[in-house]
Amino acid sequence: MSEKYKCPYCGVAFYEASDNTKERRISYNFDQKDFDGPYGYNSILSDIVAVYHYCPSCHEYSVQLASSKGLFSFNYPPYTGITLPDYIPEAIRKDYVEACSILDASPKASATLSRRCLQGMIRDFWGVTSGNLAGEIDLIKDKIPADQYRVLNGVRRLGNIGAHMEKDANLIVDIDPGEAQKLVKLLELLLKDWYIARHEREELYREILVIDEKKQDERHPG
Numbered sequence: 001m002s003e004k005y006k007c008p009y010c011g012v013a014f015y016e017a018s019d020n021t022k023e024r025r026i027s028y029n030f031d032q033k034d035f036d037g038p039y040g041y042n043s044i045l046s047d048i049v050a051v052y053h054y055c056p057s058c059h060e061y062s063v064q065l066a067s068s069k070g071l072f073s074f075n076y077p078p079y080t081g082i083t084l085p086d087y088i089p090e091a092i093r094k095d096y097v098e099a100c101s102i103l104d105a106s107p108k109a110s111a112t113l114s115r116r117c118l119q120g121m122i123r124d125f126w127g128v129t130s131g132n133l134a135g136e137i138d139l140i141k142d143k144i145p146a147d148q149y150r151v152l153n154g155v156r157r158l159g160n161i162g163a164h165m166e167k168d169a170n171l172i173v174d175i176d177p178g179e180a181q182k183l184v185k186l187l188e189l190l191l192k193d194w195y196i197a198r199h200e201r202e203e204l205y206r207e208i209l210v211i212d213e214k215k216q217d218e219r220h221p222g
């Protein structure tokens with residue numbers, strides 16, 4: 001199974017292959033050759049996984065260094081997120097950018113910002129308020145695709161995000177770096193699916209109506 005990797009330098013996505021992706025494991029108890037032998041990765045715990053990517057487009061190298069048990073994760077260059085258009089409310093853009101910027105240093109703080117960002121998006125885009133995230137996700141159940149609803153419900157359960165939302169705004173839930181990164185990815189997907197798709201749809205409709213008006217004027221001058 002080959003996965004796509006998006007270059008943090010130029011944004012080009014490419015399929016991971018042996019000539020652009022290298023994975024190395026570092027362990028206190030084992031040598032590199034042990035990982036290549038009959039043990040397999042599953043029997044070896046608490047090792048560090050380093051993944052190098054070489055971008056075929058801009059020829060830059062990027063590195064991810066992570067604990068195989070999800071204890072930490074570092075990216076070089078650090079993840080700075082996608083560029084968000086101005087028509088997305090500033091408070092939402094700020095939470096998103098900050099959630100990205102502290103992904104490596106503090107996955108827990110990042111996840112806290114991500115859930116606040118998600119709640120802000122649900123309230124602003126769908127115009128619902130119920131006092132807590134769980135209730136708000138339920139309020140948009142009939143407005144979003146079934147699979148999206150299932151994922152949001154999953155997020156709510158992730159690290160008890162929903163259960164503690166609003167009861168204690170400053171509560172920091174237990175979460176590992178992989179989960180924090182997935183949350184940021186989910187925000188990006190929803191920002192595209194909701195705000196950006198709506199904007200592009202409205203632009204296209206407007207353009208088509210303008211063309212139609214022009215044609216009408218041409219047919220019925222003055």
Ligand SMILES: [Zn+2]
Pocket residue numbers: 007008009010011012055056057058059060
């Ligand atoms: Zn690149």
